[in-house]
Each structure stands twice: as structure tokens, then as C-alpha cells.
Amino acid sequence: MTKFTITPWEVKGNIDYDKVIREFGVSKIDENLLKKLEKHTKKLHPFLKRNIFFAHRDLEFALQEHEKGNLFMYTGCGPSGPIHMGHYMVWSFTKWLQEALDVELWFQFTDDEKFLFKDMSYEEIQKWLYENMLDIIAIGFDPKKTHFLIDTKHASLLYPEAVKVAKKLTFSTVKGAFGFTNETNVGSIFYTAMQAAPCFLPSVIKGKKMACLIPHAIDQDPHFRVTRDVIPKLGFYKPASIQCRFLPGLGGISEDGKLSSSTGQAIYLTDDEKTVKNKINKYAFSGGQTTIEEHRKHGGNPDVDVSYQWLTFFEEDDKKLEKIYHDYKSGKLLSGELKMILIEKLNALLKDHQKKREKAKSMVDKYIYHG
Amino acid sequence: MTKFTITPWEVKGNIDYDKVIREFGVSKIDENLLKKLEKHTKKLHPFLKRNIFFAHRDLEFALQEHEKGNLFMYTGCGPSGPIHMGHYMVWSFTKWLQEALDVELWFQFTDDEKFLFKDMSYEEIQKWLYENMLDIIAIGFDPKKTHFLIDTKHASLLYPEAVKVAKKLTFSTVKGAFGFTNETNVGSIFYTAMQAAPCFLPSVIKGKKMACLIPHAIDQDPHFRVTRDVIPKLGFYKPASIQCRFLPGLGGISEDGKLSSSTGQAIYLTDDEKTVKNKINKYAFSGGQTTIEEHRKHGGNPDVDVSYQWLTFFEEDDKKLEKIYHDYKSGKLLSGELKMILIEKLNALLKDHQKKREKAKSMVDKYIYHG
Numbered sequence: 001m002t003k004f005t006i007t008p009w010e011v012k013g014n015i016d017y018d019k020v021i022r023e024f025g026v027s028k029i030d031e032n033l034l035k036k037l038e039k040h041t042k043k044l045h046p047f048l049k050r051n052i053f054f055a056h057r058d059l060e061f062a063l064q065e066h067e068k069g070n071l072f073m074y075t076g077c078g079p080s081g082p083i084h085m086g087h088y089m090v091w092s093f094t095k096w097l098q099e100a101l102d103v104e105l106w107f108q109f110t111d112d113e114k115f116l117f118k119d120m121s122y123e124e125i126q127k128w129l130y131e132n133m134l135d136i137i138a139i140g141f142d143p144k145k146t147h148f149l150i151d152t153k154h155a156s157l158l159y160p161e162a163v164k165v166a167k168k169l170t171f172s173t174v175k176g177a178f179g180f181t182n183e184t185n186v187g188s189i190f191y192t193a194m195q196a197a198p199c200f201l202p203s204v205i206k207g208k209k210m211a212c213l214i215p216h217a218i219d220q221d222p223h224f225r226v227t228r229d230v231i232p233k234l235g236f237y238k239p240a241s242i243q244c245r246f247l248p249g250l251g252g253i254s255e256d257g258k259l260s261s262s263t264g265q266a267i268y269l270t271d272d273e274k275t276v277k278n279k280i281n282k283y284a285f286s287g288g289q290t291t292i293e294e295h296r297k298h299g300g301n302p303d304v305d306v307s308y309q310w311l312t313f314f315e316e317d318d319k320k321l322e323k324i325y326h327d328y329k330s331g332k333l334l335s336g337e338l339k340m341i342l343i344e345k346l347n348a349l350l351k352d353h354q355k356k357r358e359k360a361k362s363m364v365d366k367y368i369y370h371g
Numbered sequence: 372m373t374k375f376t377i378t379p380w381e382v383k384g385n386i387d388y389d390k391v392i393r394e395f396g397v398s399k400i401d402e403n404l405l406k407k408l409e410k411h412t413k414k415l416h417p418f419l420k421r422n423i424f425f426a427h428r429d430l431e432f433a434l435q436e437h438e439k440g441n442l443f444m445y446t447g448c449g450p451s452g453p454i455h456m457g458h459y460m461v462w463s464f465t466k467w468l469q470e471a472l473d474v475e476l477w478f479q480f481t482d483d484e485k486f487l488f489k490d491m492s493y494e495e496i497q498k499w500l501y502e503n504m505l506d507i508i509a510i511g512f513d514p515k516k517t518h519f520l521i522d523t524k525h526a527s528l529l530y531p532e533a534v535k536v537a538k539k540l541t542f543s544t545v546k547g548a549f550g551f552t553n554e555t556n557v558g559s560i561f562y563t564a565m566q567a568a569p570c571f572l573p574s575v576i577k578g579k580k581m582a583c584l585i586p587h588a589i590d591q592d593p594h595f596r597v598t599r600d601v602i603p604k605l606g607f608y609k610p611a612s613i614q615c616r617f618l619p620g621l622g623g624i625s626e627d628g629k630l631s632s633s634t635g636q637a638i639y640l641t642d643d644e645k646t647v648k649n650k651i652n653k654y655a656f657s658g659g660q661t662t663i664e665e666h667r668k669h670g671g672n673p674d675v676d677v678s679y680q681w682l683t684f685f686e687e688d689d690k691k692l693e694k695i696y697h698d699y700k701s702g703k704l705l706s707g708e709l710k711m712i713l714i715e716k717l718n719a720l721l722k723d724h725q726k727k728r729e730k731a732k733s734m735v736d737k738y739i740y741h742g
Contacts, residue, residue: 110535122535152531159526163483164493166558171542174557186545187537190561 006219007179007253009117017245024221026055026243033059040066041100046316047093055218055226055243062240065211066101073105074099074198074214074239075228079128080114080335083135084212084266085346086217086247088311088353091139093244094215098141103213105146106198107136107367112151112193116187124130133348135269137360137367138353145236147369149201151194154369158197161204166193168230177222196227217246248309250283270354273347280343281336287328288335299331300338307335307342314345377590378550380488388425388589388616395592397426397614404430411437412471417687418464418615426589428599429611436582436608437472443609444469444476445585450499451485456636456717457588457618459724460684462510464615465586469512474584476517477569478507478738483520483522484566487558501735506640508592508731509724518740520572522565525740532572533564537603540564550595567598571607576742583610587683588617619680621654641725644718651678651714652707658699659706670702671709678706678713685716 006020021028033056041065047053052296065071073093077087098105109132115125129150136148152160174189195273203210214224221243227320228238250265265283267276280314287305289295302308302325315321324341327333375384375390392399400419405426409415411434420422436442446465448458469476480503486496504519522529545551545560574581585595593613601610621636638647638653658676660666673679673696686692695712698704 025734112530116534116538122531152534153527155526155530156524159483159530160389160493160523163486163523163558167556169557171551171557171560172553175553180542182543182546182742183541184566186537186540186542187534189542190537193557278489294462 003236005354008219008222009080011219011246015246020218021055022051024218024225025057026057026218026221026241027059029054029056029059029242036060036063041097042099045093045096045100046318047313049318050312051245052089052313053093053197053215053242053244056241056244057224058238058240059213059242061237062211062213065237066103067191067339070208071101071103071213072202073078073101073103073213074108074202074212075216076108076110076195076198077132077136078110078114079125079132080118080120081128082268082270083132084268085313086266088139088269089247090217090244091136092217095139095141097242098145098213101213103145104202105141106202106369107141107146107148108195108198109133109148109150110191110195112187116185116191129143131270131365133364134357134360135353138269138356139355141367142148143366144365146367147357148367149198149369157369158194161201162190162193164234165196165227165230166190168233169193169226173229174224177226191228192223195223196231199227199239200222200234203236209236211237214239214241216241216243218244223286247313250279250306252287267346269350269357271350275353276346276350277343280339280346284310284339284354286335286336286339288338289331292334295334296331298365300328300335302328302331305335305338307338309341311345314342314349372392372503379590379593382590382617391589392611393427395426395589395596395711397428397589397612398430399594400427400430400613407431407434409435412468414471416467416471417685417689418460420689421683422616423684424458424464424586424613424615426614427612428595428614429609430584431611432608432613433584436475436724437584441579442472442474442582442584443573444472444474445479445583446476446587447481447566447569447591448503448507449481450496450503451483451491451638452491452499453641454503455639456681456685457637458585459506459510459640460618461586461588461615462507466510466512468584468586468613468644469516472584474516475573476512477573477740478512478517478519479566479569480504480519480521481562481566483558484562485582487556487562502734504738505728505731506724508728508734509640511727512738514734517738519738521741522571528572528740528742529565532559532568532575533680535605536567536571536598536601537561537564539604540597544597544600548597562599563594567602570595570598570610570627571605574607580607582608585610585612587612589614590617618684619651620678621675621677638717640721640728642721644722647717647721648714651710651717653682655710655713657706657710659709660702663705666705667702671699671704671706673699676706676709678709681713682716685713685720 004015005115030317034048034271062071109129111125111129171189174192180189199212224239225240232238267279285306287301289298308328311321311324324333376384379694405415405419413720433442480500481498486493520529542560551560570583582693593614595610603609638650658672660669679699682692682695695704699709
């Protein structure tokens with residue numbers, strides 16, 4: 001039996017995503033829904049075809065509202081460390097979806113959350129806020145349609161809306177949803193109301209009731225489950241969501257369900273070529289045999305090999321990916337060679353990203369919402 | 372045995388102020404301290420001589436810092452209805468003290484608190500916010516030295532400081548201090564952190580550790596007790612306070628410890644002459660005898676007579692007040708006559724106030740803090 005934990009602050013164990021769908025009460029993204037989505041987006045992102053974005057809430061409703069020009073997107077970043085590939089994949093998909101749907105995106109930086117939940121100083125969080133903004137800008141969001149909301153900086157916009165949510169949420173409710181205790185700090189207890197605010201803030205700003213679509217990793221679902229119960233009482237639509245699996249940790253999916261910065265085994269967007277090479281070679285769990293002879297004879301197991309799993313996220317070419325799968329399984333491709341394919345893929349991606357990240361330094365103000 | 376309840380949201384019963392001092396752990400303002408205070412203020416306000424401002428925390432420390440030019444004042448208003456005489460007395464004293472000490476005053480409008488704790492809409496609270504600002508401006512604070520902070524409007528200033536407080540406050544602590552339950556809403560649970568922020572926000576803005584003195588009615592003490600425990604951990608001074616009794620309710624001090632708007636028996640700063648006259652005549656509890664004959668013979672009891680009690684707040688002339696006391700006690704002054712003295716006193720005060728309140732309508736922006 002698999003055991004796993006998923007909360008917004010902890011993800012561990014070998015995740016059974018079918019069980020997640022049942023327990024969280026979300027819906028599977030099926031072929032039928034993918035076809036409907038494709039009508040709006042023209043193409044399907046590999047993450048959709050590969051079932052990486054695998055679950056949703058009210059996606060059909062969001063598409064109906066998109067039809068009427070009444071949809072915006074919302075996602076977020078909790079700034080408490082460098083951005084890793086697990087974040088990158090969610091946001092690169094978000095960028096694709098925003099462009100495909102041609103809608104506004106509200107990007108919330110939850111600096112209050114990270115300060116309240118982590119043993120880090122306010123100043124450290126502010127440093128990471130700036131660093132993280134650079135990475136997000138480098139992903140290439142359209143500054144004309146993308147608005148950064150920083151919880152502390154934009155509190156005059158967010159807090160008045162958050163208190164409207166908070167008034168309808170009791171301690172019992174958040175205790176149940178997030179596993180809080182009497183020793184939880186009062187900022188953390190309040191916080192989910194701040195994360196709820198961007199679900200309807202654009203409706204408040206534009207003076208019309210709009211639908212909201214949130215791409216996010218499945219661990220954030222408890223926040224929006226609570227939000228969905230509350231905000232119809234305030235006269236707004238329940239936010240829709242499109243939810244993804246976690247990028248496996250380098251240490252292997254059997255030990256670590258989510259790529260966590262705290263393990264020290266993540267690939268960061270600021271890592272240089274050598275670091276990426278060393279990390280993959282040293283940490284990426286291999287599905288290969290112990291000797292070359294054995295590997296040639298029995299082949300590797302791509303289904304547990306982390307390098308292969310990562311390529312399902314970052315190699316967009318289906319045919320290339322299929323070839324790698326079979327070559328590895330047959331023993332034609334060695335573990336070291338497979339790792340090298342991933343290393344080259346990541347380093348090409350990161351080289352490009354880091355160039356854009358330098359340029360982002362002069363662009364921050366363009367993204368910050370100025371009302 | 373007297374029974375009473377004092378929390379920031381409920382005051383009832385016949386209050387034994389000596390018991391309050393013991394239970395709240397505040398200190399009595401004694402003759403010695405009054406002399407020290409007088410050195411700073413030159414004169415003593417009647418509320419000090421008459422023991423209306425009767426208790427304090429760290430007032431001596433505040434005076435030491437005042438000596439060094441390192442003191443500011445902070446007080447607040449929760450906008451949820453019209454301003455009554457009980458509010459007025461605290462703020463007219465606050466104005467006097469600010470002028471006497473020649474210091475800056477930060478005036479917080481806790482529109483979030485009133486929205487979270489009361490069964491009122493956000494819009495109603497915003498209406499009262501505006502109305503209450505007019506009354507406070509009319510009291511005559513110096514706009515150059517007085518800064519209005521509105522919790523929702525100034526959240527970008529207050530919320531980042533409030534989360535620093537909130538991180539150090541558990542649900543257990545606020546539960547104990549304010550009597551919260553699991554069914555309390557999460558905004559109310561967080562709120563005390565917003566009320567703590569102005570105790571050190573001026574220190575943050577000015578970049579130096581300053582002392583804070585808060586004039587307030589004793590019911591607000593639980594907020595600042597919690598604040599005093601937390602903010603030294605953030606590197607700031609514990610706020611000092613100077614605390615007053617409640618203006619008795621018109622219905623009599625034995626039934627109602629605090630003048631509450633909700634009883635419908637309060638005098639509002641916007642009441643016209645006739646309304647004041649009718650309210651005092653109808654509701655003000657009398658210490659007189661049932662017939663004129665009895666009254667002339669036995670005299671009245673000024674110690675329970677609400678009109679007389681109110682005059683101890685609003686008649687500044689000690690000699691006049693003494694004469695009224697003795698004339699009433701001897702039976703020379705009838706209850707109706709005593710009521711008329713109060714009615715005339717209040718109406719003169721309100722006529723002047725209401726004129727200033729009209730002028731205040733063009734001055735609001737001068738008072739709102741613009742950073």
C-alpha cells in the first residue's frame with residue numbers, strides 16, 4: 001500500500017494520483033475535455049497530452065466563460081528560495097495557456113505566507129521575492145497582460161478583499177483543511193484569505209463578475225477548496241483550476257513525491273552547466289542495471305528512472321521521447337547516456353533562461369501592478 | 372458583590388475599577404505620577420485631576436522618552452456607528468495631551484475590525500469611517516502632527532508589520548486574551564496584529580526606536596497586553612498607555628458600565644438640541660427624590676445621578692461642579708434643573724462641534740497619511 005501526504009506545506013511519499021483525485025474530490029482531465037480545451041487553445045501542450053496536468057475543477061465552466069471573453073487566469077509563487085524545475089514546469093505551462101487563451105494573468109507573490117510559515121526573516125523573504133520575480137519574467141509572460149501582485153506591497157488592494165473572505169471562514173474550517181493546531185500562529189490561520197483574494201480581485205477592479213482559472217500543482221488544492229466554498233457567498237464565481245502532478249525528485253519517485261528545494265537535490269534555474277551535470281550524475285535515481293553487461297542484456301526501467309521521467313516533462317518531441325524509452329528499455333541506451341541527454345536538454349533550456357533572466361532585471365516594474 | 376465584564380467587544384455590569392486595576396495588572400495613576408506628568412504638560416487636564424484617566428502602563432517610561440524627544444502618541448476609532456460622548460471624551464483628552472506634549476499622533480481607523488466583528492456590511496462600515504473621520508477632525512487635532520491610518524486603505528503599510536506580530540502570536544494566546552472559540556472567524560483571530568502595528572510603525576518609518584503612548588478606554592487593554600508581550604521580540608519598545616474609565620450610560624452606572632451606542636441611549640455628536648434635551652430628560656438616571664417636596668427635604672444623590680456624573684466629565688470648572696454637587700445634595704437644586712444644566716452644557720459643546728464638523732468635510736485628505 002502506498003502512503004503519501006499532500007498539503008500546501010508538505011508533500012511526501014509515493015503519490016497515487018488516482019487516489020488523490022478521489023480524496024481531493026477533483027475531476028480527471030479526460031479525452032473529451034481535452035478535445036473541448038483544444039478548440040480554445042488550437043494545440044495541446046505536451047503536459048496535457050502526457051497527463052502531467054491531469055486534474056481540474058470546473059474547467060468546462062472556465063472554457064464557457066472564455067467563449068464570452070469573461071475569463072482571467074491566476075497563479076502564484078511563494079518566495080522562500082531559488083526557483084527549481086518543478087516550479088518552472090508549472091509556470092511555463094501557465095505562460096503557454098495564457099497565450100493560447102489570450103487572457104490576463106494575475107501572478108501573486110505570497111511573501112506573507114512564506115514569512116509566516118517558514119523559519120526565515122522578513123528580509124530573506126524579500127530577497128527571494130526579487131530573485132523569483134526575475135525568473136518568472138524570464139519565462140516570457142506578456143507584460144501587457146500579466147500583473148504581479150505582491151501580498152505585502154499590494155496589501156491595500158488584497159487585504160480589504162481578504163477580510164471579506166476571512167469573515168466567512170472559522171478557525172474550525174481552516175483547522176480541518178490545513179491541519180492547524182492551537183499553536184499555529186494567527187497570521188498563518190488568516191493567510192488562506194489572502195490567497196483567495198486574487199480569485200475575485202479582477203472582478204472587483206473591472207466591476208464585472210468574471211471567471212478565474214488557476215493552473216497549479218495539486219498540493220495547493222486545499223486553499224482553493226476552501227475558497228470555492230466561500231466566495232460564491234460574496235457574489236463571485238468559484239475559481240476553476242487545472243492541476244498538475246509533481247516533477248519527481250532527483251532521488252526517485254519512490255522516496256519523494258514532489259521536487260522540494262529543501263532536499264538539496266533540486267535543479268535551480270540559476271544553476272550553471274557544471275552544477276546541473278554534477279547533480280544529475282550524482283543524484284538522479286537510475287532505472288539501469290548495475291553493470292554495462294547486465295544493462296545491455298536486461299535493459300533499463302524507464303518507468304522508475306528519474307532522468308527519463310524528467311524528459312517526459314522537458315522533451316517536447318514525442319518521437320524522440322519514444323525512441324529514448326525503447327532504447328533504454330532494450331539496453332541500447334546506457335544510464336550514463338540517458339543522463340547526458342537530460343543534462344544537455346536542461347543546460348540548453350537554462351542557458352536561454354539565464355540570458356533572459358539578466359534582461360529581466362530592468363523589467364520588474366513593468367510587471368508589478370500599478371492599479 | 373459587583374459583577375462586570377470588560378473585553379474590547381463587550382462591557383457590562385457595575386465596574387469596580389480597583390478590581391480592574393488588579394485583574395488587568397495595570398497601575399494606578401497616583402499623585403506622585405501626576406506631578407511628574409505635570410512637568411511635561413504644564414497643566415493637568417480635569418480628567419487627570421478627577422481620576423477619569425485613572426490607570427496606566429509604563430507612563431513614566433513614556434515621559435522619560437518624551438524628555439529626549441523620542442515619543443509619539445497613538446489612538447484609534449472603530450467605525451461602526453455615530454460617535455457618542457464616550458468616544459468624544461477620550462479623544463478630546465487625547466487632543467489636549469498631544470498639544471501639551473507637542474508630539475505626533477497616529478490615529479488608526481479599524482474598519483477591518485468592525486467589519487469582522489459586527490454583523491454589518493463592508494459598505495456600511497466605509498460610510499461610518501467617513502462620518503467618524505469628520506467628528507475626529509472637528510475635535511481639532513493639528514493636521515500637521517496627526518496622521519490618519521485606515522486599516523484597509525493603509526494595509527500596504529500596516530499588513531507587512533502586522534504579519535511580523537502575527538508570526539509570534541498563536542491561536543492559544545489570542546483565544547485566552549479575547550475569549551475566542553473555534554467558531555471565531557479567521558479575520559478576527561488575526562486582527563489584534565493590525566491593532567499592534569501602529570505601536571511601532573512610526574519607528575519603522577522614521578528608522579529609529581521610538582516610545583509610544585496610547586490614551587484609551589480600559590476595554591482596549593487586552594489588545595495592548597498581547598502587543599506588549601510580542602513587540603519587544605521585534606526590537607521595539609512596549610507601548611505605554613494611559614487609560615480611562617467609561618462615561619456612564621444614561622440609564623445609570625448600576626446597569627451599564629460603558630456608554631454603548633447599541634443601547635440607543637447615547638448622546639451622539641450629531642444630535643440636535645431637541646434630541647439631546649429629550650434624551651437627557653427621558654433616559655438620564657436621576658438620583659433625586661420622587662416628589663419636589665421629598666427632594667427639598669432629603670436632597671438628591673449626585674453619586675448615582677447620571678446628569679451629575681456626566682458633568683464631572685464635561686464641566687471643566689471645579690468650583691461650579693462643587694456647587695452643583697452640594698446644591699443637589701442639599702435639595703436646593705432639583706433633578707429637572709440639574710438635567711437642564713447638563714443639557715445646556717452638552718448643547719453648547721455640540722453646537723460648536725457641529726460647526727467644525729461641517730468645515731471638516733473639506734479637510735479629510737489633509738489628515739490621511741500619505742507616506
